[in-house]
Amino acid sequence: MPGKRIAVIGTLDTKGAEHAYVADCLREFGHEPLLIDLGTGGPATVKADITREVVAAVGGIDLASLVATGDRGTCVAAMCEAAPVLLAKLAAEGRIDGVISLGGGGGTALGTSAMRALPVGFPKLMVSTMASGNTAHYVASKDIVMFPSIVDVSGLNRISRTLFRQAAAAIAGMVDAGKVDAPEDRPLIAASMFGNTTRCVDLARTVMERAGYEVLVFHATGMGGRTMETLIGDGLISGVLDITTTEWADELVGGVLTAGPHRLEAAARAGVPAVVVPGCLDMVNFGARDTVPSRFEGRNFYQHNPQITLMRTTPDENAELGRIVAEKVNASTGPVRVLVPTRAISLISAPGQPFHDPEADAALFDSLRRHLDPAIPLVEIDAAINDEIFAEACAENLLELLASVKTS
Numbered sequence: 058m059p060g061k062r063i064a065v066i067g068t069l070d071t072k073g074a075e076h077a078y079v080a081d082c083l084r085e086f087g088h089e090p091l092l093i094d095l096g097t098g099g100p101a102t103v104k105a106d107i108t109r110e111v112v113a114a115v116g117g118i119d120l121a122s123l124v125a126t127g128d129r130g131t132c133v134a135a136m137c138e139a140a141p142v143l144l145a146k147l148a149a150e151g152r153i154d155g156v157i158s159l160g161g162g163g164g165t166a167l168g169t170s171a172m173r174a175l176p177v178g179f180p181k182l183m184v185s186t187m188a189s190g191n192t193a194h195y196v197a198s199k200d201i202v203m204f205p206s207i208v209d210v211s212g213l214n215r216i217s218r219t220l221f222r223q224a225a226a227a228i229a230g231m232v233d234a235g236k237v238d239a240p241e242d243r244p245l246i247a248a249s250m251f252g253n254t255t256r257c258v259d260l261a262r263t264v265m266e267r268a269g270y271e272v273l274v275f276h277a278t279g280m281g282g283r284t285m286e287t288l289i290g291d292g293l294i295s296g297v298l299d300i301t302t303t304e305w306a307d308e309l310v311g312g313v314l315t316a317g318p319h320r321l322e323a324a325a326r327a328g329v330p331a332v333v334v335p336g337c338l339d340m341v342n343f344g345a346r347d348t349v350p351s352r353f354e355g356r357n358f359y360q361h362n363p364q365i366t367l368m369r370t371t372p373d374e375n376a377e378l379g380r381i382v383a384e385k386v387n388a389s390t391g392p393v394r395v396l397v398p399t400r401a402i403s404l405i406s407a408p409g410q411p412f413h414d415p416e417a418d419a420a421l422f423d424s425l426r427r428h429l430d431p432a433i434p435l436v437e438i439d440a441a442i443n444d445e446i447f448a449e450a451c452a453e454n455l456l457e458l459l460a461s462v463k464t465s
Contacts, residue, residue: 060088061154061232063180064147066140066171068164069094069109073102075159075210075221082225088232091153095140095167097124097132107143109136116142133163140167141174148175155180155232157224159210162187169195177288180231184224186210198284202227243271244295246455247285251277251301252361253403254336258300260448268456270295277301277337282316289323296330296459298451300442303337303403305378306370311350312341321385328391330458332451335397335421336442338378339406339414340367359411367405369412372420379424387430392458394434396451397422401441 063083067076069092080090094105095112097120113120116139123132147153156175158168165185172181181201188203196203204224208216246265250258262272273294275285282304288294304316324331343349343366346358357369370378386393401407402418422437429435436454440447 060086062089062091062152063228063232064093064144064153064156065090066093066095066144066156066158066168067160068096068098068167069101069103069105070096070098072159072164072210074213075217077103078213078218079157079159079221079225082222083229086226086229088229091147093140093143095136095171097129097136112136112143113139115139115146129163133167136167137170140171144171145174148179155182155228157182157184157228159184159206159221159224161185161210164210165195169201172201173197173199175199178236180228180234182224182228182231184210184221193280196280198280198287202231243269244459245293246270246272246296246298247289247294248272248274248298249277249282249285249301249336250274251303251337251403253340253405254301254442256404256443257336257448257451258298260445261298261300261452264449264452265298265455268452272298277303277314277316279304279307279314279316282320286316286320286323289327289329292327294324294329296455297324298332298455299324300332300334300451301336302333302382303340303342305381306338306341306374309378309381310341310368310370310374312343312368314342321382322388324391325385325389325393328389330391330455330462331389331393332455332458333382333386333393333395334442334451335378335382335395335402335425337403338375338382338421339370339403339412339417341370342367357412357414359405367412369414370417372414372417375417375421376424379421380428383425383428383430386433387428389433392461394436394454394458395425395429396447396454397425397435397437398440398442398444398447399437400439400444404443407441 065076065080083090092105093107094101094109118135118139123135165187168183177200184204184206186206188205192203248258265272275281308315346366359367361367406412438447
């Protein structure tokens with residue numbers, strides 16, 4: 058069986074020998090490397106299959122003029138714009154089956170910028186000195202494998218050779234694995250979930266699957282919400298069960314699991330049928346207890362586990378969250394409904410639980426009623442969010458919305 062072609066991308070002026078070594082490993086594993094130079098400093102130290110000039114030209118960039126400025130930051134930023142264009146083109150034309158890169162700070166920015174242009178499921182691996190820290194801005198909403206380099210990506214030694222070879226073997230295995238042979242005729246539903254809404258989503262998913270849909274569940278941890286929004290925007294999703302909109306609480310109050318200010322916009326903009334629930338808007342997420350900013354001292358906290366501290370939202374915060382959710386929903390160009398479980402919006406806000414706060418819940422519900430467009434149904438159900446009756450209502454309402462689109 059012939060090998061696959063794997064793009065090996067990086068700055069071949071400063072990291073030429075290292076990328077060439079990975080290319081040699083790939084050949085040994087039976088694959089064909091495609092060396093692509095993203096350097097903007099001195100000349101490449103190894104021969105590139107695709108030169109930096111070609112990369113720049115495909116991206117519509119005058120590389121010579123940029124290099125003449127002598128500003129490395131400007132040059133790297135330009136290549137971060139050009140490289141994704143080239144990689145996306147090569148992948149779309151079927152000329153590459155995977156991509157691997159090595160780098161420090163600048164190289165990681167370059168490599169991952171190109172990888173983010175590739176679809177989910179396309180093998181992508183970044184060997185990086187930055188892989189042991191916060192990699193969210195490198196990975197974003199894509200499935201980039203971050204492989205710690207341990208030592209700096211600078212020269213070949215007993216440690217780097219071992220790790221680079223293992224990384225090459227990893228990307229080789231990823232391209233060899235191919236795609237999962239699964240039925241693709243079932244429409245996709247996106248659902249947002251948290252530990253505090255797991256039972257609701259699981260029950261709703263069962264109903265949707267029985268009706269012939271495939272459900273993709275996204276953990277509402279910031280990146281989960283961003284990824285869900287991306288896939289909706291890419292036109293891959295037929296309907297949305299947005300049961301866990303908690304990321305907006307973190308965005309408003311300053312928690313660590315924010316999905317940014319555009320959460321709840323993709324389905325509205327694309328006209329995708331959606332059921333929206335104020336799930337887990339009772340909580341803001343932080344790390345370990347000693348990481349909670351001092352300005353929040355005196356608030357109601359719940360230790361979810363040693364690494365996660367939850368903080369109860371206040372009536373004022375809930376009133377603002379109700380307004381935000383309503384205004385996001387009001388922008389919908391397709392069929393949408395808001396469902397409210399009036400007894401509890403999370404597992405721990407039910408009566409007798411640590412976040413039970415009727416005043417805060419009332420502020421949220423009143424704000425939703427006040428700000429939601431009267432033309433959009435607001436369905437209030439006398440149940441807790443994880444009750445079977447509420448979960449089934451979420452699924453049944455979405456099925457009705459999906460049916461209305463089919464018959465219109």
